[in-house]
Amino acid sequence: MFAKKQFGQNFITDKNLILKIISLLDSEPDQLVIEIGPGQGALTKVLVEKYRHVLAIEIDKDLESFLKAEIPNxxxxxxxxxxxxxDLSNYLKNQKKIYKKISIISNLPYYITSEIIFKTFLNSEHLDKAIFMTQKEVAQRITATVGENNYNNLSVAAELYSHKKYEFTVRKQMFNPVPKVDSAIISFNFNKPSFNIGLEDKIKVNEMVRKLFNNRRKTILNNLGNLIGDKSRAQKILESLGIDFQLRPEVISTSEYLQIYKLVGDFKNED
Structure with a gap:
């Protein structure tokens, strides 16, 4: 089977790497593990030996008969x-009644990495853990903390929904075909979120932060003023929280964004 560029396929070839990645999942055997993009089944073959049920979601129809033949379990x-x-949401709701734990694992296609991660976050209330492989640069952005150059709205989202961690770097030579850049493994523990707020509020905070990062070269005062359509009110909000008007979005912490959100209330839902 050949890797297809349109699906962002790069197959793992190192057995020790496979075992190292899977070891990051909880060892509880009564677990449903969802693998996104199983490819040639390198991880899948190990997963089915360890866990009660493995669901693989694959877009490449050419892999269907191959995977069924390779993994008859x-x-x-x-x-x-x-x-x-x-429909991940309904699927997880039904499965949550059956299994002690549900986790997601994936070597994420580079072209839809953010979309899959956000979809995972939106369903995190039904999940225990997610282990993702991404391009190294993307992993650094997601796991960045306030003040770091890579810190962005995805960094904030990851912190809102989970306890995030950069696990380790994966050299590009461990794949076939060999990609242009190194990758990294990151983990999200949804049982230990840094902030205890409801899903609806998390979604709204994410939207607010995304808009505030749209013009990251501008100050938080200008961006917040544009967002709520009232620069004077934005100034009062920042003053009440003791946040410097001249700071840029990348030096505002997640906890400060939560405080801003609580005072802002409704905001313009326009880009």
Whole structure:
């Protein structure tokens, strides 16, 4: 089977790397593990030996017969679908009644990395953990903390929904075909979120922060003023929180964004 560029496929070839990645999942055997993009089944073959049920979601129809032949295990379920249109929410709600734990694992296609991560976040209330492989630069952005150059709205979102961690770097030579850049493994523990707020508020905070990062070269005062359509009110909000007007979005912490959100209330939902 050949890797297809349109699906961002790069297959893992190192067995020790596979074992190292899977070791980051919880060892509880009574677990549903969802693998997004199983490819040639390198991780999948190990997962079915460790966990009660493995659901693999694959978009490449050419891999269907190959995967079914390679992994005949009864606890293996293959769904041919695009993860972005797959009804993950309803699926997880039903499965949560059956399994002690549910986790997601994936070597993420580079071209839809953010979309898959956000979809995972939106369903995190039904999940225990997610282990993702991304391009190293993307992993550094996601796991960045306030004040770092890579800190962005995705960094804030990851912190809102989970305890995030940069696990380790993966050299590009461990894939076939060899990609242009190194990758990294990152983990999200949804049982230990840094902030205890409801899903609806998390979604609204994410939207607010995304808009405030749209013009990251501008000050927080200008961006917040544009967002709520009232620079004078924005100044009063920042004053009440003791936040310097001249700071830029990348030096505002997640906890400060939460405080801003609580005072802002409704904001203009326009880009």
């Amino acid at each position: 009864n606890n293996f379920e293959l769904v041919m679908a695009d993860i972005l249109t797959f």
